Amino acid sequence: MNEYNFAYLDEQTKRMIRRAILKGLAVPGYQVPFASREMPMPYGWGTGGVQVSAATLTPDDVFKVIDQGADDTTNAVSIRKFFEKTAGVATTEETEKATIIQTRHRIPEAPLRADQILVYQVPIPEPLRFLEPRETETRKMHSLQEYGLMHVKLYEDISQHGAISTAYAYPVRVADRYVMDPSPIPKFDNPKLEMDAIQLFGAGREQRIYAVPPHTRVVSLDFEDYPFEASKADHACDLCGAEDSYLDEVITDDAGDRMFVCSDTDYCRSRREAGHQGRLAQEDAA
């Protein structure tokens, strides 16, 4: 496809996005405004992540895209195909082999390495948005580190429900400075936010980029007497037997029977190939 530049965006635009990425890395957790472009896929469908990936990709990269942890979900397929077509880069489903991984709603189970970049798609980058709808106000709150409102919200959860009732997009504090929305990953993934790889967050519609550099302190907000808890379904994967992975619950018949399987499809596959078997593995093979 020769009508478009490598990875679709023109070089000027990529430079502008790279500047925003570098600023984001220099000020971890700070939301950098950038002149997001209209992409040939809809806002809300990963345009921020796609622009960050486009500005980060080089011809030698190996690209992986996951949505809900899976490589074969429709929008992941669509984004992967977009870069196959416009950048001609190699793609993979193996976390291990990828140099850039674009994700929506999950962090892969396998620990990422220093030579990998994880690109998140972000719908609403502002962690304070649902407490204060005005951007002019929330920017002020960040600059003054006025995060009391967030703690009040978490406290109200506890007084009403006996627990913090945020299960995904659980707010974190980055490098003891900015409160950041880790994108709608389940809170199970929050502890993984401290990692060896670079993490870049792109919000296209909201025109923001932010970043967490490797080995940066990322703390999930909590209280001493109500500590943060990374939770998952209390089961093992029915296909690979993993007890440490985030699970999807699948309704298997009209009687409402359930099975639990790894949301990270590559993790599950590699475990099964290594001979691990879950409760229903035999049946599945049959």
Next chain:
Amino acid sequence: MYVAVKGGEKAIENAHAWLAEERRGDPGVAELSLAQIREQLSLAVNRVMAEGSLYDPDLAALAIKQARGDLIEAIFLIRAYRTTLPRFGNSTPVDTGGMACDRRISATFKDAPGGQVLGPTFDYTHRLLDFKLAADGAVPEAPTAAPRHEPTPHITKFLKDEGLIQDEPASDKPPGDLTREPMEFPADRPLRLQALTRGDEGFVLGMAYSTQRGYARNHAFVGELRIGTVAVEMEIPELGFTIEIGEIALTECETVNQFKGSKTEPPQFTRGYGLVFGQSERKAIAMALVDRALRWEELGEDDLGAPAQDQEFVLSHADNIQATGFLEHIKLPHYVDFQSELELVRKLRREAKERLEPREAAE
């Protein structure tokens, strides 16, 4: 037995193939040509150009055809194409005073230099279905008049000459461009006008209507509404002078709104402004009303807490491509988030039940 859902790729391909077939409809019916869309659905073409922010009737017609007549989808196609175009310069400001007007009306004066020209308007048609159109579309030739050659003065000029309407501060500062720089609040008036002119017609209409019904009411007279073509000129640095590079059709609306004044300043009318590609007069009038409502601060009015006065609210939600993308993205899989909520709700219910049960047993 559960089988991991594979073949998303195949499903997407098949969906696209079916979509192409549906778009074409019954192959026994003649296919629409772009020229037919451009000529016979010209107001749809105008809307797509205005909200797509790209003046190209042929491309807009193509987008409408490809989008099966879904105008927001067509606007999206145009926007996505537009971002890939290189910018090689800026035009000089167009001179709407020199517009070759097809239509020019004023609600504030019975007559004025340049006259009241109704032009091709639906205004005084009776909205009765014309069944003749279903059979044959032949139309008798419309009568013509000699075109006016001299410029048509703006109505507000006459008010300005008498000092009755506020003057706009002149500025040589190039206007911002929200497609190149991220929007920041508060946005200045040129940026607001840019956001409004490419904003969703329905949204801008609703906002304007709300001001008429009392949410920051500021009664607007249509001082003037004009539709016609203007020359687009550009200064070519290599040449050192300005040349005409083309012509575009525009709709311009200037409203005359209620006056303000103070102890030191005598009362004066104020203005709202709308300028939209093509014949888009509903949009241009609505834009002028919303523009006027958003000017409350500079005109020393009170914040009435009305939605149309709140620029962050209006400008953040006017873009239909942003809105429809985010709205429709909730169709995408969210089962990972839902799973985490499912577990949380189960846990909270379990704990609540445990808290309630011992109490019941004690009763």
